[in-house]
Amino acid sequence: MSRPKGPILFDLDEDTPRAAPSEAPPVPDPDLPPPPEGRAMQTVAALAARRPSRLARLFWGLLGTLLTLAISLAAWNFAAGLVASVPLLGYVVSGLLIALVLVLLAIALRELAAFARLGRIDALHRAADAALADDDLPAARRLTDDLVKLYAGREDTRWGRERLAEQRGDQFDARTLLALTEAELLTPLDAAALRQVEGAARQVAAVTALVPLALADVVVALSANLRMIRRIAEIYGGRSGTLGSLRLTRAVLTHLVATGAVAVGDDVISSVAGGSLLSKISRRFGEGVVNGALTARVGVAAMEVCRPLPFSPGKRPKVRRLLTTALSGLFPS
Template sequence: MSRGPTLFELEDSATETPATAAQPPEDGPPTGAAMRATLSLGRRRMTWLGRLGWGAALALLGMALSIAAWDFVTGLIARNPSLGWVAGGLLALVGVACLGVALREWMGFRRLARLDDLRQQADRARNDGNRNTALRLMARLSALYANRPEMRWHRDRLAELAPDQPDAEGLLHLSETTLLVPLDQAARAEVEAAARQVALLTAMLPMALVDVVAALAINLRMIRRIAEIYGGRAGALGSIRLLRGVVAHLLATGAVAVGEDMLGSVASGGVVSKLSRRFGEGLVNGALTARLGIAAMSICRPLPFVAAQKPRTSNIVSRAISGLFDRG
C-alpha cells in the first residue's frame, strides 16, 4: 500500500540580518587608564615598617657590594699589584661618583625646600601686611634668579618699580607679575608639550604596561623641568618626591577626576565620542597630564597664584590638541 506525500510544517523563523542582529556591547567611555595608574604610583605611601625593611635591605646590599669589591681589589693586588692598583683607582672613582650623585640629590632637596620657604614667607607677608617682610621676600626671590641671564631685565625692572609700592600687597603683586609671569609661560609650554606627548603615545602604543611606563617617564620629566624653570632643579629622588606632592595636591583639591563633560568643552562638543577608543584614551590621559602639570606649577612656584591667573586645564588641553593636529 503506497503512502501519499507527507507535509512537515516548520515554525516560522525570521532570517537574521545585520539590521536586526543584536548590537555588540559598547565599550565604556575613555577613562585614562595609563595616567590613573601613574597617579596611583605617586599616591602610594609606604608604611614605617616598609621603610624600615627596605632601608635595611638596601643597607645590607650596599654592605655586601662594598665588601665584595674590597675583597676583589685586595685579592687582585696580592696576585698582580699593577692590575690591583688600577682596580683600586676605578673603585675610588665609583665611590666619588656615588658621593657626587648623593650631593646632587641633597642640593636638589635644599632647592625644593627653599621654594617651600618662599611660599610660606609670602603667606606671612600677605597675612601680616608687613612691608619689610615683603621686601626681604622680594630680595630673596630676585637672588633666586640672579644667575639666569634671561631674567636680568625682569630683575632690574622689579628693583626699579619696588620703591613706588607703599605696602606689602603691592610688593607681592609686583614681584609676581614681574618675575613669575614669564616663568609661568615657560612652565605652561612644558605642560602643553607633555600633554601632547602623553596623548599621542598612549593613543598609539597598544600594550597597557608600555603606555603606563611612557606616561610615568613623561610626567616625571615634565615635573623636573617645571621645578627647574622656577629654580628647583630636582634630581631623581626629588622628582619622585615632587610627584607625590603633586598627587597629594590633586587629591586635596579634588582635581583628579576627568570626565567627558570637561573633554566635551575642550574638544568642541563631545568629539571624544566620535573618535576611536584608543584616541579617546590618549585624550583623557593628556587631560590628566595637564592637570598634573598645573598642580606641579602650584607646588614649584615660589609665590602662589594671586596676581596672575592660574592656567586652566581646558585651555592647555585645547592648545596641546591643536598643536598635535598642526604637526600632523
C-alpha cells in the same frame, strides 16, 4: 483574556513638559566601548601617591644596608686578593674603586644640593603666604630681595628685575608689591612652564590615542609627567636630582589624589575635542583627551608646588584652556 470592546481613552497630561527630540539621551550602542575614564593617569597617580608602610620602609632600609655592606666587603676582598697575587693589577682595581667612591660621593652631594634648592623654594613660598596673610610689607620686601637674588644670574629675568627695581619703591602694601614681583619676575618663567605642560599633555594624549600596545599609555604618562615636573622645577630655580624629582613628583600626585583632581568628566572631552566624531566613536581618542587633561592638571599642580610665589587671584592657569591649546589640531572636529 478577552479584548475590551469600544474606544479606549488615554489620559494625556498636557501640562507636563516633554523633552524635545534633540534633548533625548542617546541610545546606548552595544558595539561601542564604555566611555573613557583616564585609567592610565589614574594608575600613575595612585601608584605615585601610595605611601609604603613603616614595616616596608624598614625592610627596604635594612635590605639596602646589608647589600651595601656585602658589596663593599666583596669589593675590598677582591682588591686585596689582587694586590696579594698580582700587585700591579690590584693597585689598578683599587684606584678604580676609589674613583667609584668619589663619584658616588659627588652624586650624593648633588642630591643634597638639590634638596636644599627645593627647600629654599618651599621656604620662599611659605614666606609669601605669611606675608600675604599678615599684610607684612617689610617681610614682602625681604622676600622680593630674596627672589631677585635667586634669579640674579638668569638672562630671561634681567628685564623684569630692572623694571621691578624701578617700581618697587612705589608699592606700600605687601599684596601689591608681591603682585608686581610676580608680574615682572615670574611671567617669563610661567610661560616657559606652560609650554612644558602643553608639550607633555600633547605627548600623552597622542600616544594614548595612536599606540594600541598594552600599558604603553601608562609608561608614557609616567615618563612624561616625571620629565615635565623636573623641567618645571628647573625653570623656577629648584633644579632637582633623581631623588628630588621622585620626591617632588610624589608630593604633586599625592596632592592631586587627596583633592580628587584625578577625575575628569565628559565635559572636558566635549569642550576640548569640540564634539569630535573620533572622540565619540573611538575609545582610544577619548582616553587620549582624558589622559592629556590629567597630565595638564599635574602640570598646573607642579607649577604651584615649584613656584616661589603663590598665584595671584585670576593668574592660575586654567586646565581647560591649557588643554585646548595643547591639543589644538590633534583631534579633528
